[in-house]
Amino acid sequence: MKNFYSVYDVENVNALVKRCHEIKNDPFGNREKGKNKLLVLLFFNPSLRTRLSTQKAAYNLGMDVICMNMAEGWKWEMEDGSVMKFETAEHVKDAARVISSYADIIGVRTFPTLKNKTEDYKDKVINALMKYSTVPIVNMESSILHPLQSLTDLFTIREKKGNKSLKVVLSWAPHPKALPQAVSNSFLQWMKVVNINVTICNPAGYDLDPSFTKGHHIVHSQNEAFNEADVVYVKNWSSVETYGQFLPHEKDWMITKEKLDKTNDALLMHCLPVRRNVVISDDALDSDNSVVIEQAGNRAIAAQAILENLLE
Amino acid sequence: MKNFYSVYDVENVNALVKRCHEIKNDPFGNREKGKNKLLVLLFFNPSLRTRLSTQKAAYNLGMDVICMNMAEGWKWEMEDGSVMKFETAEHVKDAARVISSYADIIGVRTFPTLKNKTEDYKDKVINALMKYSTVPIVNMESSILHPLQSLTDLFTIREKKGNKSLKVVLSWAPHPKALPQAVSNSFLQWMKVVNINVTICNPAGYDLDPSFTKGHHIVHSQNEAFNEADVVYVKNWSSVETYGQFLPHEKDWMITKEKLDKTNDALLMHCLPVRRNVVISDDALDSDNSVVIEQAGNRAIAAQAILENLLE
Amino acid sequence: MKNFYSVYDVENVNALVKRCHEIKNDPFGNREKGKNKLLVLLFFNPSLRTRLSTQKAAYNLGMDVICMNMAEGWKWEMEDGSVMKFETAEHVKDAARVISSYADIIGVRTFPTLKNKTEDYKDKVINALMKYSTVPIVNMESSILHPLQSLTDLFTIREKKGNKSLKVVLSWAPHPKALPQAVSNSFLQWMKVVNINVTICNPAGYDLDPSFTKGHHIVHSQNEAFNEADVVYVKNWSSVETYGQFLPHEKDWMITKEKLDKTNDALLMHCLPVRRNVVISDDALDSDNSVVIEQAGNRAIAAQAILENLLE
Numbered sequence: 001m002k003n004f005y006s007v008y009d010v011e012n013v014n015a016l017v018k019r020c021h022e023i024k025n026d027p028f029g030n031r032e033k034g035k036n037k038l039l040v041l042l043f044f045n046p047s048l049r050t051r052l053s054t055q056k057a058a059y060n061l062g063m064d065v066i067c068m069n070m071a072e073g074w075k076w077e078m079e080d081g082s083v084m085k086f087e088t089a090e091h092v093k094d095a096a097r098v099i100s101s102y103a104d105i106i107g108v109r110t111f112p113t114l115k116n117k118t119e120d121y122k123d124k125v126i127n128a129l130m131k132y133s134t135v136p137i138v139n140m141e142s143s144i145l146h147p148l149q150s151l152t153d154l155f156t157i158r159e160k161k162g163n164k165s166l167k168v169v170l171s172w173a174p175h176p177k178a179l180p181q182a183v184s185n186s187f188l189q190w191m192k193v194v195n196i197n198v199t200i201c202n203p204a205g206y207d208l209d210p211s212f213t214k215g216h217h218i219v220h221s222q223n224e225a226f227n228e229a230d231v232v233y234v235k236n237w238s239s240v241e242t243y244g245q246f247l248p249h250e251k252d253w254m255i256t257k258e259k260l261d262k263t264n265d266a267l268l269m270h271c272l273p274v275r276r277n278v279v280i281s282d283d284a285l286d287s288d289n290s291v292v293i294e295q296a297g298n299r300a301i302a303a304q305a306i307l308e309n310l311l312e
Numbered sequence: 313m314k315n316f317y318s319v320y321d322v323e324n325v326n327a328l329v330k331r332c333h334e335i336k337n338d339p340f341g342n343r344e345k346g347k348n349k350l351l352v353l354l355f356f357n358p359s360l361r362t363r364l365s366t367q368k369a370a371y372n373l374g375m376d377v378i379c380m381n382m383a384e385g386w387k388w389e390m391e392d393g394s395v396m397k398f399e400t401a402e403h404v405k406d407a408a409r410v411i412s413s414y415a416d417i418i419g420v421r422t423f424p425t426l427k428n429k430t431e432d433y434k435d436k437v438i439n440a441l442m443k444y445s446t447v448p449i450v451n452m453e454s455s456i457l458h459p460l461q462s463l464t465d466l467f468t469i470r471e472k473k474g475n476k477s478l479k480v481v482l483s484w485a486p487h488p489k490a491l492p493q494a495v496s497n498s499f500l501q502w503m504k505v506v507n508i509n510v511t512i513c514n515p516a517g518y519d520l521d522p523s524f525t526k527g528h529h530i531v532h533s534q535n536e537a538f539n540e541a542d543v544v545y546v547k548n549w550s551s552v553e554t555y556g557q558f559l560p561h562e563k564d565w566m567i568t569k570e571k572l573d574k575t576n577d578a579l580l581m582h583c584l585p586v587r588r589n590v591v592i593s594d595d596a597l598d599s600d601n602s603v604v605i606e607q608a609g610n611r612a613i614a615a616q617a618i619l620e621n622l623l624e
Numbered sequence: 625m626k627n628f629y630s631v632y633d634v635e636n637v638n639a640l641v642k643r644c645h646e647i648k649n650d651p652f653g654n655r656e657k658g659k660n661k662l663l664v665l666l667f668f669n670p671s672l673r674t675r676l677s678t679q680k681a682a683y684n685l686g687m688d689v690i691c692m693n694m695a696e697g698w699k700w701e702m703e704d705g706s707v708m709k710f711e712t713a714e715h716v717k718d719a720a721r722v723i724s725s726y727a728d729i730i731g732v733r734t735f736p737t738l739k740n741k742t743e744d745y746k747d748k749v750i751n752a753l754m755k756y757s758t759v760p761i762v763n764m765e766s767s768i769l770h771p772l773q774s775l776t777d778l779f780t781i782r783e784k785k786g787n788k789s790l791k792v793v794l795s796w797a798p799h800p801k802a803l804p805q806a807v808s809n810s811f812l813q814w815m816k817v818v819n820i821n822v823t824i825c826n827p828a829g830y831d832l833d834p835s836f837t838k839g840h841h842i843v844h845s846q847n848e849a850f851n852e853a854d855v856v857y858v859k860n861w862s863s864v865e866t867y868g869q870f871l872p873h874e875k876d877w878m879i880t881k882e883k884l885d886k887t888n889d890a891l892l893m894h895c896l897p898v899r900r901n902v903v904i905s906d907d908a909l910d911s912d913n914s915v916v917i918e919q920a921g922n923r924a925i926a927a928q929a930i931l932e933n934l935l936e
Contacts, residue, residue, distance in 0.1 A: 089899065
């Protein structure tokens with residue numbers, strides 16, 4: 001694996017998930033592997049789970065880690081050939097090569113603007129880093145993808161439900177602010193690769209981009225989707241069609257225990273943070289269906305599997 | 313010890329102080345104890361001494377450390393059952409459990425608002441963390457207590473004055489801003505546990521909360537308090553009665569060398585940072601009475617004793 | 625070496641450069657040297673290269689590192705005897721001694737105000753730290769000097785051009801904002817010590833301070849300077865005479881490939897970050913003359929040579 005940008009960088013997804021199981025059973029077995037190796041994490045946006053879990057993963061491999069809050073530093077120029085007399089102080093092509101000369105692996109988090117779909121979906125920052133860096137890049141959530149989350153999600157599903165055939169639902173849920181589509185897009189990519197046809201349910205106007213929903217199944221009724229569901233993955237996202245917009249609040253879409261009771265005793269999953277009683281009700285989050293805390297814990301396992309692979 | 317919230321979590325305070333002496337003589341003797349253990353430090357407020365000393369303590373034990381500036385991240389919801397459609401993005405019950413799944417020990421600093429005594433004295437953030445975390449919590453200064461400072465203070469007193477009977481004074485001093493009562497409250501708790509009856513001196517209107525002053529002795533004359541004093545612990549705090557208020561500036565309460573000369577050659581102690589020539593004069597701070605720098609250095613020893621204990 | 629403030633702290637500059645070569649060939653050979661040693665880095669200003677390279681250097685020596693963003697914390701008082709009732713919460717003399725009690729080496733970055741030359745050129749913060757600290761201080765760019773950069777520069781020149789006699793040019797170049805003179809001042813100090821007479825070229829009004837240019841040669845024609853040049857070191861700086869001012873933009877001073885073609889196939893050097901097509905054109909930066917990326921990479925080598933020396 002050269003970079004970890006998306007599921008398509010992974011040679012064998014099932015082998016990777018198997019490796020996650022092994023790491024969970026023996027997290028310190030590879031403590032020598034990252035000796036004398038430096039991981040540099042660049043956060044252009046806030047992070048709790050990703051920062052903690054990725055650093056923990058690196059420490060478990062014996063790596064050194066430097067975590068940079070990029071909001072504090074100089075702005076990067078993204079356009080080739082520009083005359084940099086305004087806001088940007090360094091070109092990404094120079095920054096990428098310089099950081100590469102110190103780091104053995106670089107992780108980056110960079111959210112979309114949610115203002116211009118064409119621009120956001122180019123995923124410019126991470127693509128430029130991958131182009132110019134001379135060391136592997138790890139996607140810690142880009143404008144459109146969050147593969148460390150999705151590997152976690154797949155691993156958690158396998159851990160809890162095994163390899164049997166499953167009805168997996170991705171349900172939109174309400175949220176007071178416009179959010180990225182990265183977690184959902186990425187989830188759909190990973191499920192497709194392991195041949196799980198996801199039932200996506202969302203209100204009209206919230207269909208995800210066809211490049212990610214292709215091969216899955218969209219319905220606009222939560223009721224229909226939840227029937228016989230084995231996994232309910234909950235996530236808010238802003239509109240793709242009316243790009244980045246927060247359409248009228250669909251209060252009826254909040255996930256409740258009552259709704260879960262109509263499933264096939266489904267796992268309740270969410271990437272967190274979750275706004276309680278807006279996205280998911282307390283009674284659902286605190287029920288036995290919910291695996292959200294263990295799912296978050298698995299982030300460290302997934303990150304360790306990826307870093308370990310990139311160190312090879 | 314399950315958590316380190318206050319002196320009441322310590323089984324044997326004298327044994328802990330003895331352990332501080334041993335650690336100071338051999339700070340690296342336990343470097344293997346924290347191997348493969350992760351300390352996560354959550355700072356909701358600025359910190360210099362606490363951050364440096366606690367991290368150093370962890371490194372001396374061979375732990376890995378992640379330090380989070382929580383002012384940069386998402387706000388936490390503290391109320392159970394709330395509909396989180398406003399400012400808060402994650403409930404403390406979820407955050408606590410998630411961080412616990414990565415960390416072996418969690419430290420937290422969280423200052424009071426100084427606006428509402430009832431709320432501040434509930435010490436909500438750290439209590440919620442202790443309630444929901446599945447790993448030990450270390451109080452790195454909460455709304456009302458600063459036990460790492462107090463263990464340092466007791467250790468410094470024992471180091472300098474031995475176990476003999478002492479007249480210990482806690483003196484209020486002027487400060488241009490309203491400050492918390494945590495350092496003073498906590499100092500009184502620890503002194504009480506080791507049977508030192510503290511003479512607290514402060515202007516009228518600045519009496520500390522009775523739950524902390526009980527068993528000690530309040531006077532409103534610095535002159536009377538300093539007479540025969542062996543230790544003068546200096547600290548500003550805002551009013552408890554007129555909660556969080558900064559009452560008219562009591563200039564005469566500044567600690568000077570002239571005042572120290574009327575004591576029994578007392579140790580001059582302060583938790584730092586200290587505003588020179590406002591709280592304590594240069595001639596007092598730079599005199600042989602002052603142990604403030606060594607006291608600050610002992611913060612790393614106290615933190616190491618606590619972390620070591622929690623790792624057991 | 626007690627502190628690393630400037631080239632004058634180095635006993636033998638040529639031996640230090642030789643050590644850089646050895647470290648580059650074997651960066652992990654001294655991984656035990658910094659065991660149980662703590663490096664504390666204080667950043668009063670943003671940093672990418674310095675932060676990454678200095679931390680990496682410390683990790684390669686097996687040190688623990690704590691990096692503090694000082695813009696977030698309490699302001700330091702610099703004046704002796706002041707009554708600290710206003711903005712500053714801690715005196716540098718106390719902060720320096722406290723940090724010394726935790727750290728084995730302290731690094732500090734502190735930029736000039738560019739408002740008052742007399743004050744800036746006193747380099748107060750780092751001088752106060754050196755005065756009061758009980759452990760070595762490393763200059764990670766002060767108001768007037770950047771010796772880690774200069775050691776890097778000298779090492780890079782020796783690496784690429786050997787020890788032969790060279791025509792080294794320091795060329796001013798345009799920039800949209802007023803910048804410090806530290807990199808240029810420091811470069812001139814180091815070149816002088818190794819007996820390289822630098823040809824400095826800048827527009828009228830931009831002559832550097834005579835204390836740094838003494839023993840070098842100032843011309844006001846880039847054309848004249850570049851003729852037969854073996855090294856072209858490019859840097860913008862604000863005016864020293866009209867202190868800290870950004871004089872009318874001298875567009876013709878941008879470094880281009882066309883200009884480099886008139887040199888003796890000169891190395892193109894710059895400390896980065898560089899504003900492309902303002903300071904240096906794309907065609908020059910992307911030409912074979914440019915060593916700016918390798919130069920930036922060498923920052924980690926130089927830092928390791930200095931830390932290693934201070935650990936002795």
